[in-house]
Amino acid sequence: MQVSVENTGTLGRLMKIQVPAEQIDGKISTRLKQMSREVRLKGFRPGRVPMSVIKQRFGQQVRQEIIGQTIQESLGEAFRQEKLQPVGRPKVEPDVESLKGGDLEYTAEFEVFPDMGETDISTLEIDQPKANVNDDDVSTMITTLQQQRAVWESKKGKVKNGDRVALEYIAVAGETRHPAIGKERIMVMPNGGGMPVAFENATLGHKAGDTLEVDVEFPEDFRIAELAGKTARVSMDINVVEAAEMPEVDADFVKLFGVESGEIDDLKTEIKNNLERELATATTSLLKLEVTNKLLLARNDLEVPQALIEEEAGNLQKADVQRLQQNGIENPQEQPLELYLDAARQRVMAGLLFSEIARANEIQIDGERVREAIESIAQTFEQPAQVVELYYNNQNLLSGVENSVLEEQVVDWVLTQAKVKKNKMNFQEVIQIASRGR
Known part of the structure; x- marks a missing residue:
């Protein structure tokens, strides 16, 4: 097998592959012999169909099947030989004449991942949000609970x-x-x-x-x-x-939220604990957004594969349609994919940068943090133990949490290397900004 690779751009590659005719013909011959022993044709005894008849009836079909199989196998071998990792599905174009006989020749056009280079984290200036839950926040939440029961x-x-x-x-x-x-x-x-x-x-x-x-x-x-x-x-x-x-905040009202004592102070304590958990989650989200934005600003010249951008843009497009459907709009029209390309590019760049930081600094997923994250999610359900079991038995759910935890670990590492400035905020500011950033 002969392989050559041309650069069609910074990330674009064109691979030309040639597979010897004897390799193709050998596979075709083996397949036809096998068929001659198994095929049943009217007028012939089983296993006694002449090879000339087999070739006439099935030769072209078998050749197409073998060529398809050979392209798939040889393409994978060529990637390994050239030590290339394609992004997305390569565009394969067989040479029309070679499909009829002789050596099999075809091209594969694809993109590769960029050379990530190095990001000087020490030059990044990170604003770290700092906020606390105060009595006004608790009072606001009680008003919200009143509104929910209003x-x-x-x-x-x-x-x-x-x-x-x-x-x-x-x-x-x-x-x-x-x-x-x-x-x-x-x-x-x-x-x-x-x-x-x-x-x-x-x-x-x-x-x-x-x-x-x-x-x-x-x-x-x-x-x-x-x-x-x-x-x-x-x-x-x-x-x-x-x-x-609005309902009165009395013992009956307090008990509606699972506080059996009916005491308003007990309700306030529970509310404060919940708000502090919410604030911790929002602060983590906001800090990740801040780190992401500063990384993107530092590496805005990074070229990323168009295939990944278009795939992510498609995901954003589908999410928008689902949101419109949830808002009661029937059969919403998809917006043009071009509208999502800029946002998709940012998301792809961020993902590549986070992955590279984790790889370069040997940041491994912390299993204990994964368990803590899953248990935190489970606490919002009536049967948390079953939810924990569900996550550990479902690879998709588990992978989602693991990826999120790894991103948090990367953020933690960046904070140890960058220039960090505390940014005082109130509870509502953190919650609202984090919500918009999701």
Whole structure:
């Protein structure tokens, strides 16, 4: 077998492979002989079909099968011989004439992973978020619990803080329209944090039946890819305005949340413990986002395989469709793949950089941290022991946690090498920014 490799770009490769005719013919002959012993044809006894008949009836079919098998086997052998690791599925093009007979010749076009080089972590300046849960945060959560148990009733008056608003909207930024067809239905509250403040607070002072327009600046990390980092003209139709009848915070209310004593102080203690766990998770997420952004900034010249970018863009595209479906939009239209390419490139770059840091510094997955992470997830379910068992018996679930833990370990290592500055924040800031960054 002869193999040659050409560079078609920084990461692009074109491999030419030639397999000797005798190797192909030998495999074809072996397969035809086997068929002659097994095939049953009318007019011939089993195992007595002449080879000339076998070749006439099955020769072309067998040749195609052998060529397909040989391409698959020889391509893998060629990659090993040239010590190349392709990204994605190579584009294979057989030489048409060689399919008819003689040596088998074909080309394989593919990309390879980039040479990651070195990232000087010591030059990175990392802002490390620092926040605590205070009494105001606990009080805010109690108010949220009241809202969850509130009786909501439609009102004719104007929207004020504490009300919730059912609306439909369209956002237009240049040539971009979201959603592509129809209007998206959502429920918002002024200063609720689910959408940009300008979006939510535009409803203040309006009432059901009103139509309004407002310019909204969407953050770079906004969850809807086609709006992220853009200023859009948003048209809203307010359908329903509801006000809440809040329950009293008494013993009966406290017991609704599993605090059997009915004591408000016990509820506050449990809430604070839960908020501290939430803050720890959000801080980890925000810190990972900060490290990721600084790594991307430091290595923005890194070229990554287009195949990986397009694959990740497809994943983002599918996630957007699923989100629209969950919001009640039937048969949502996919946005063009091009809208997701920039975000996909960033995600692919981040993944490669994290993997390279782990490899270069021999950072291994910490099994104890994996167990702690799984147990933390399990605590949110009624039967945590069964959830832990489920994760350890499901390789996909386990791998997801392991990858997340390894990324956290890489972040921890980066913090030991970079220039770290403490960034004081409050609980809500950490939660909201981390939520937008997911």
